[in-house]
Amino acid sequence: MTAVAELPRHAQPSQFPTLDDVLLLGGIELTRLAERVGRTPFYAYERSHIVSRVAQLRRALPEGVRLHYALKANPMPALVQLMAGLVDGFDIASGGEMRVALDAGMAPGRVSFAGPGKRDEELRCAVAAGVLLHLESEREMERAACIGxxxxxxxxxxVRVNPDFELKMAGMKMGGGPRPFGVDAERVPAMLQRLERLGLDFHGFHIFCGSQNLSAAAICEAQRRSVELGVRLADHARAPLRMLNIGGGFGVPYFPGERALDLAAVAEGLEQSLGLLRQASPDTDLVLELGRYLVAEGGIYVCRVLERKRSHGQTFLVTDGGLHQHLAASGNFGQVIRKNYPVAIGNRMHAAATETVSVVGPLCTPLDLLAERMELPRAEAGDLVVVFQSGAYGLTASPTAFLSHPLPLEVLV
Structure with missing residues (x-):
């Protein structure tokens, strides 16, 4: 990783960047940061922003809720190492993420492994290390027992449970109805009986309904129903319920008109859900699993304008970045209707927005679009385009092999 000096925070949680925030990354000009990194494109993630977000969340959450970081949001090793000192555990979804989690210094007993398609070698490594396996099927349970x-x-x-309800208004639904994730709730009692006969060390349930939700009411309802379901299913287990992971789903605002999640309302609802759990099972740990909410707003993606082009009256800024490195910003990571992420010409922030342009990448596809018909200051070749809200589901969620362009750098500043 390119070494960059640690810098103070440049944007407040849950706010789009202001002019001064965009011009300076924590007091250092963006052009100087780009010079330090050495080339574009690159991702930059800000330590102090992430530390502040976790602290803000800790202050809001009820005492006794355990906070886990989901590596799928951003598995950059230096960032994960930072997170190891901030959260209570890690949630992973592959053998590769397991290596990053353990290399970061997180105790194996505080790492949990979910995902519907675990390979035998991944199961073997997890069992050998003492990582908690979130079983996604009866077949996976049998395989884990054999490997043990x-x-x-x-x-x-x-046991990961596919509940009979979903997280309303979720950007991506992970439970309710036919799903490849987890075991249908009605099949869990029989699975628990078989699990006991196999002699597995049962810890609890994982119930995850959906992600990227900005509705506090919807999140609170899903959390309450998850706790109620976990308590009901625990009656079918001989072993005590030691852990209940109710996922996360906390969203961040990406587009105009979206409002930040009301964290106080979520915390109030979570307090009630925790009370329900404590009444039924006082010694059970309630785990909240978050990824995007912790890191998305602490990262930027920076690319450089290669040239201006005009076509049938429309101006295009062609850059050295694109969907192969930031698929989410292009609109191809789950958006039904494409919308622009917050985008700026980072070295011209005091200039007025004087033209409508589209920012595109170097790929041979019309889908390679970072900003569509957006009002921006006039930009020339060499200027820097900044995409905000880029700390989660950026590089590792993108088709980096497409057209074989070089990988961007990632830095933790």
Whole structure:
């Protein structure tokens, strides 16, 4: 990783960048940061913003809720190492993420492994390390038991449940109805009986309904129903319920008109859900699993204008970045209707927006679009385009092999 000096925060949580925020990344000009990095495109993630966001969340959450970071949001090793000192555990979804999590210094017992298609070698590594397996099917349970017998170890397991409800208004629904994730709730009691006969070390349940939600009411309802379901299913287990992971789903605003999540309202609802759990199972840990909410607003993506082009009266800024490095900003990571992320000409922030332009990348596809018909200051070749809200689901959620362009750098500043 390119070494960059640690800098103070440049944007407040849940706010789009102001002019001064965009001009300076924590007091250093964006052009100087680009010079330090050495080339474009690059991602920059800000330590102090992430630390502040976690602290803000800790202050709001009820005492006793355990906070986990979901590496899928951003598995950059230096960022994960930072997170290891801020949260109570990690949630992973691959063997590669497992290596990053353990290399960052997180204790294996505080790492949980979910995902519907775990390979035998991944299961073997998780069992050997003592990582908690979130079982996604009866078949995976049997495979884990066989691997445990081969290793002479007892796998630590939880059951991922596909609930009979969903997170309303979620950007991406992960539960309710036919899903590849988890075990349908009505099949869990029989699975728990088989799990006991296999001698697995049962810890609890993982119930995750959806992601990228800005409605506090919807999140609170899903959390309450998740706790109620977990308590009901625990009656079918001989072992005590030690852990209930109710996922996260906390969203961040990306587009005009969106409002930041009302964290106080979420915390109030979570307090009530925690009370329900404490009444039924006082010793159960309630786990909140968040990724995007912790890191999205602490990152930017920076690319450089290569040239201006005019076509049938429309101006295009052609850059060295694009959907192959930031698929979400192009609109191809789950948006039904494409909308522009917050985008700026980073080295011309005091200039007025004087033209309507589209910012495109170097790929041979019309989908390679970072900003569509957006009002921006006039930009020339060499200017820097900044895409905000880029700390989550950026580089590793993008088709980086498409057209074989070089990978962008990632820096933690």
């Amino acid at each position: 017998a081969e290793l002479g170890m007892t796998p630590r397991v939880a």
